[in-house]
Amino acid sequence: MNLTLKIWRQKNDKETGKLVTYPVKDISPDMSFLEMFDVLNEELITKGDEPIAFDHDCREGICGMCSMFINGRPHGPKRGVTTCQLHMRSFKNGDTIVVEPWRAAAFPVIKDLTVDRSAFDRIISKGGFISVNTGNAQDANNIPIPKPDADASFEAAACIGCGACVATCKNSSAMLFVSAKVSQLALLPQGRVEATTRVKNMVAQMDEEGFGNCTNTGACEIECPKGISLENIARMNREYFVANIKS
C-alpha cells in the first residue's frame, strides 16, 4: 500500500506545531499502525531527519501508552482497539491519514505526538486506592463478593488510562476515566469504607487539573478501547451526590 501521512510535528510545549506531509510506500496490510511509523522513522533517520516522537510500549493494547489521534478519532477508525493494535488492513491503498496528538489543555504536548498525562496519576493519588497497608489483610475468601459485583468491578477496572476519552470529548472531560476507578472500588465491599471521601477528592483534583465538564455526549464510551461503559459516569454522579448529602 502507498499512503500519504499528515503528521503533527511540534518541537516542544513552547513552540507552535504544524502538520507535515510524508508519503510512505510499500506498506504491508499486516503491519500495525505503529510498525508503519517505525518504517517511516527508519527512513527519516537514514535521510538525516529527526524521527517522529510518539509514545508506545507494550504494543499489545494493555499498557495504555500509545496515543494517536487518527483521522479525527483517538486510536483510529476501529472500535475497541488501541493504536498499537490497529492494523494497516483497516486502510486502503492511496488513503491520506491525518495523525495528531491527544488534544486537551490538561494534556500538554511534550513533542510531536507525545503528551503529558501525569494529571491522571495525580487524580489517582487523591483517592483511587483502598487505604490498606501491606500485611493488614484478612483471608481473601473472608469477604464473599457476589459474582455480578466482582465482574462489574473488573469491567470498570479494565481501564488502561490512555486518555482516549479525554481526547475525543469536545469538553476534554475526564469523567469516564475517573468514574471507572470510582466504580471499581465502590462496587466492592472493601472499597465502601472510603467511598465518600474518595469520590469527592478525586472529582476535586479532576477539576483542578483543568479537565472540562461532562455533557453526556457519550463519545468517550464509543472511543474507549476497553469498552468502559457510560454507566460508570452515572454511578460516580450518584456516589458524588450521596457523598455531598452525607457531609
Place this chain on the structure above:
Amino acid sequence: MSKLDSKIPEGPLEQKWEKYKSSVALVNPANKRSLEVIVVGSGLAGASAASSLAEMGYKVKVFCFQDSARRAHSIAAQGGINAAKNYQNDGDSTYRLFYDTIKGGDYRAREANVYRLASVSANIIDQCVAMGVPLAREYGGMLSNRSFGGTQVQRTFYAAGQTGQQLLLGAYSGLQRQVGLGTIEMFARHEMLEVVNIEGKCRGIIARDLISGKLERHFGHAVLLCTGGYGNVFYLSTNAMGSNVTAAWKATKKGAFFGNPCFTQIHPTCIPVSGDHQSKLTLMSESLRNDGRIWVPKKQGDTRKANEIPEEERDYYLERRYPAFGNLVPRDVASRAAKERCDAGFGVGTSKMAVYLDFKSAIARYGHSKALTQGINNPSAQQLKDFGKLVVEEKYGNLFEMYEQITGENPYELPMRIYPAVHYTMGGLWVDYNLMTTVPGLYALGEANFSDHGANRLGASALMQGLADGYFVIPYTIGAYLSKEIATKAISTDHEAFVSAEKDAQGIIDKLFAIKGTKSVDHFHKRLGKIMWDKCGMARNEKGLKEAIAEIRTLREEFWKDVRVPGSANDFNPELEKAGRVADFIELGELMCMDALNRSESCGGHFREESQTEEGEALRKDEEFAYVAAWENKGNHTYELHKEELKFEAIKIAARSYK
C-alpha cells in the same frame, strides 16, 4: 572466603524464614524517617516494594522510564498468579508449590528462596483482594482458580486474561497513595544510567530526565533495582518495546554479579512472526492450554486447512508424548516439542513454523454443560457451539479478540496458529537470601534478579515472585542492612563519586552522538536479535555459541563506528534512549553466549544439543553443573565465573519427567 555468600539462614527449611523474621534487626520508626531508599522500576516488584517501604516510614524515590508507574510491563501478564491456598481442596500446600517450582526450574534454583516464595504466596492474594483487585469469583462469591503448566492442582488466581494488569494497577494504587501522602517522590520518564558507589556501598544513582535530557544525581541509603528482564536482547520478544537491561547491566559494571544469564524462557504459545517489519511478538496466555489442545497434522507438509483435517489424522503430540501432564507440560518442554515438530516438517501456516492450538473440544464440552444448566437436555449442534462459545468467551475473551486483531482470523472458528517466542528471563542479578547483590546496599527484586525460577519458570509464578519480593520479603530483609546505616547522614550529591558517575553517563551519550554513522539503532538491534535467536535460542550447541560470540564482537565494533543517533542530548530523544539500551544488550548478549557455552548440560530452558536423552529430552549433568553461574564483570568485555553450589536437602534431585 568465597565472594558468594548466599546468607541462607540455618535451621530446617520450613523454619528458616519464620526464624529469620523474628530475629532480623529492626529500624525504629524515627530512624526510618531519615533513611532514603531509591526504587528503580515501577512494575509489580518495584511498586509493591516502594509502597510497603513508604508505609513503614522510609523516604522513597521511585523512577520509571514510562510516562506513568502504571505502564510497567507487568501490566501485560495475562494468565494468573499462583498461591498455595488450597481453596480447591485438591491437595495443594506450601510444600507442593515449593516442590513444583524447584522441579519446574529443573533443580537449578535455591531451595530456601523458593520455599519462602511458596510460603508467602497466600499472603499476596489476601493483600491484593484487600486492596480492591477484582480477581475472578465463583457464583458463591469465593475466588476462582485454574491450572497452569507443570502442576496437577488448581492454584492459579486470575482476572480474565488481564491478571497482570489488575495486580499492577493494585500495586500502583498503593504507590500513588503514598505519593499523595508525600512519602514517595515519583520520577516518571526518567531512566537510570549509572549506579553510584561510595566506599564499597551503593549510595545512589544517576538518572536522565527523558524530557529535558538533563542528568540528575540522586542519593539513597539503599538502591533497589526492580527493572524486569532482558528478553529484548532477542529484538523480537513478548516484552514491551522499552524493556531493557541497562540498569542491571550498569550495576554489573559497578560490582554486581550477573547470575545464569543464559537462562531464558521461550514461551510456547505466541502468535507467529508474520514479516520483516514485525516489532514485537504477542503472547497467547498459557491459561489457554487449560482448554486448548495442541496438534499438527500427522502427514508431513499437509496443505489442507485445519478444519479439513479429520480427527484421526491429527497428532496431539503433547498428549502423546506426555500423557500425565498432556497439554499442560512446562513451557520449556512445550516449546521444544513445537520446534521439534516444525523442524521435522509438520508445521502449519504459510511459514510452516507454527502449530495449532484448538478449542473445538472445549467449546463442545462447555456447550454441553451450559445447555444442561439452561434446562436444554437435547441441544442441537448449533446450540452446543453457541453455548460453548459463550463460556470460552467469558474465560478468554480478550485473548481471542487480540488474536483476531493481529491475524485477521477468528479463533472460535479456526484453531489458533502459535509458535514459541522469547518471553521471560530467569537469569538476572545474583542476589543473596536478603535479595542483595554483591554490592552492599544494592538490591534486585522481581524478574531483575536470578533467584527463584532456576532454569525454567512455571506459568503464573512471575507475578507471584514480583509481589512476594516487594510486599513480603524486602520489607524485612532491608532492615538487616539499614539497621546498620542509621548513623549515616544523607550524602551530598556533590560528592566526587556522583560527579564521576555523571561524567561516565555523559561520556557515553557524547560518544554515541559523535559517531554520526549511517545505520539506525534498530538495524543493529535486529542483527543482534537474529544472532541470539539462531544460536542462543531454543537449542544451542558449542559451534553455534562460539560463532555467536565472534559475531557479536564484530557487531559491537560496528555499532560503535556506524550507528546514527539523530537529534540532541538536551531534548526528548527516544532514539538516544534506544541507542544506550542496545549498546548494553550487545554486551549482555556476548555474556549470555559465554554462559551457555560454559554450561554444557541441558536444563530447563537451556537446551544444549550435545546433552539430550535418546528421546530428545533435556539431560542434566548434576555432578558438574548443580551451581549458579555468577559472572563478575572485569571490564573490557572480560568476565570471571563464580559458582554458588546448589544444595538440595528437602528435595531429592531427580530426572524431571512429565510423562
